Amino acid sequence: MKIVMLGTSSATPTAERNPSATAVIWEGEILLFDCGEGTQIQMRKAGLRIGRLTKIFITHLHGDHVLGLPGLLSTYEISGRIAPLHLYGPAEVQEYVETSQKLLRLTLSYPLLFHEVGPGLVCEEQRYYVEALPLRHVGRTFGYALQEKDRPGRFNVEAALQLGVPAGPLFGQLQRGFPVVTPAGNTVYPEQVLGPTRPGRRIAYCLDTRPCPEAEKLAQGADLLIYDSTYGPGDEAKAAERGHSTAQEAVEVALRAGAKRLILTHIGSQYNVRGKALSMLRRRFPAVEVAADLASWEIPPKEPEVEAKRS
Ligand SMILES: [Zn+2]
Numbered sequence: 001m002k003i004v005m006l007g008t009s010s011a012t013p014t015a016e017r018n019p020s021a022t023a024v025i026w027e028g029e030i031l032l033f034d035c036g037e038g039t040q041i042q043m044r045k046a047g048l049r050i051g052r053l054t055k056i057f058i059t060h061l062h063g064d065h066v067l068g069l070p071g072l073l074s075t076y077e078i079s080g081r082i083a084p085l086h087l088y089g090p091a092e093v094q095e096y097v098e099t100s101q102k103l104l105r106l107t108l109s110y111p112l113l114f115h116e117v118g119p120g121l122v123c124e125e126q127r128y129y130v131e132a133l134p135l136r137h138v139g140r141t142f143g144y145a146l147q148e149k150d151r152p153g154r155f156n157v158e159a160a161l162q163l164g165v166p167a168g169p170l171f172g173q174l175q176r177g178f179p180v181v182t183p184a185g186n187t188v189y190p191e192q193v194l195g196p197t198r199p200g201r202r203i204a205y206c207l208d209t210r211p212c213p214e215a216e217k218l219a220q221g222a223d224l225l226i227y228d229s230t231y232g233p234g235d236e237a238k239a240a241e242r243g244h245s246t247a248q249e250a251v252e253v254a255l256r257a258g259a260k261r262l263i264l265t266h267i268g269s270q271y272n273v274r275g276k277a278l279s280m281l282r283r284r285f286p287a288v289e290v291a292a293d294l295a296s297w298e299i300p301p302k303e304p305e306v307e308a309k310r311s
Contacts, residue, residue: 001026001148001201001299003224003263006042007034008291010230010244010268011064018042018293019064020266022205022226024146025052027127032056033144033205033226039068040075046294051081055123057130058089059207060141061096070100077108084111088123088130090140091116117142128200133218135209137243143209145218148200152177152190153304160193196304203299204259207266210240211249219257223299226291227253229264232271247273251285265291 002025009017019036023043030053032039043050050072059065069087076085087097094114101108115123122130127149132142155175157167164182165171173180179189204219207228219225230244239246245253247264254262262285264273273281273290281288 001203001301002296003203003226003299004046004048004296005226005263005265005291005293006032006039006046007036008265008267008293009036009064010266011062012269013037013064014269016293017267017269019067020059020207021068022265023048023053024203028052029054031130031146034059034065034207035068035072036064037067038071040072042293046296050075051079051083053085054083055086055088055130057117057122057132057144057205058087058093059135059143059205060090060137060139061092062139062208065208066093066096069097070104070106073097073101073108073112074104074106076110077106081108081110084113086113086115086123088115088117088132090142092140131218133214135206135214136212137208137210141208141243143204143206143215143218145205145222146203148202150200151198151301153195153197156193156195160188163188163192165193198304199302201299201302204257206253208244210243211245211253215253216257219253219259222257222259223302224261224263224297225254225257225259226263226265228266229273229290230266230268230271232268232273232277235268235271244268247271247277247281248284251281251288254285254288261287261289261297263289263291263297267291 004023006021007018020034021039022033024031117132135141135143170180202222204222204225206215227250228245229247231239231246
């Protein structure tokens with residue numbers, strides 16, 4: 001699982017920072033969180049195969065989070081995309097997209113499926129699901145958590161053979177969690193041959209927002225928290241007034257939520273976290289990094305706690 005930051009600026013882009021967009025590349029599929037202006041160009045710069053994008057999750061209808069949508073949808077039309085594209089977000093995102101399509105006379109070659117987001121489960125697939133919760137911004141805004149489902153423990157081939165299970169289809173049944181009957185007539189249960197369950201990875205995406213319990217809930221135990229960091233020290237009042245967070249507030253959210261890593265993004269054009277400011281943040285929460293456009297992070301699969309401690 002790879003996370004690529006496509007756009008890391010706040011509302012005003014800079015020469016180095018595009019408006020908000022984050023891609024999750026995972027087993028041949030791309031999931032996109034927000035789609036600021038120029039996102040499709042950033043995807044190309046990052047070397048992503050844009051045809052693999054299946055789902056877009058929009059936090060809210062502010063230009064810096066959605067202005068890349070018409071261009072991206074239009075490019076898919078030109079390239080003759082056939083595969084469905086799922087778009088998740090507050091209801092007004094649908095109106096925006098449909099109005100743009102109408103004015104641009106854009107007839108799509110592929111199904112664009114809109115899903116209105118509310119608190120709770122947003123979508124569920126075989127290996128993951130996505131949850132949303134309302135955040136505290138100046139308009140209706142949702143944060144998201146991408147949760148990989150727990151995976152069965154490692155299969156112990158030797159133990160299975162010793163219990164009389166022949167190599168072949170019965171191995172697969174045990175790996176999928178079903179008991180099997182051996183040729184000798186003995187029942188073998190999955191727990192006899194599978195190690196401890198391997199917990200799924202969790203990525204939380206919380207922008208734009210004030211610190212709030214909903215953001216903390218999304219970030220609960222997250223392997224990676226991507227969080228609003230529009231402002232810095234001295235701008236707390238401005239952050240509160242405009243429905244954003246400071247880098248310090250982001251760190252406190254990560255700490256309260258027990259997140260393992262924090263990426264600061266939606267960086268205000270007036271405020272770049274570096275040097276002493278970053279060192280100060282790291283004293284409080286060492287696993288904090290500042291996003292840069294096209295920077296990426298690998299999130300390795302997780303092993304059960306007991307095994308991790310042994311190694
Ligand atoms: Zn924004």
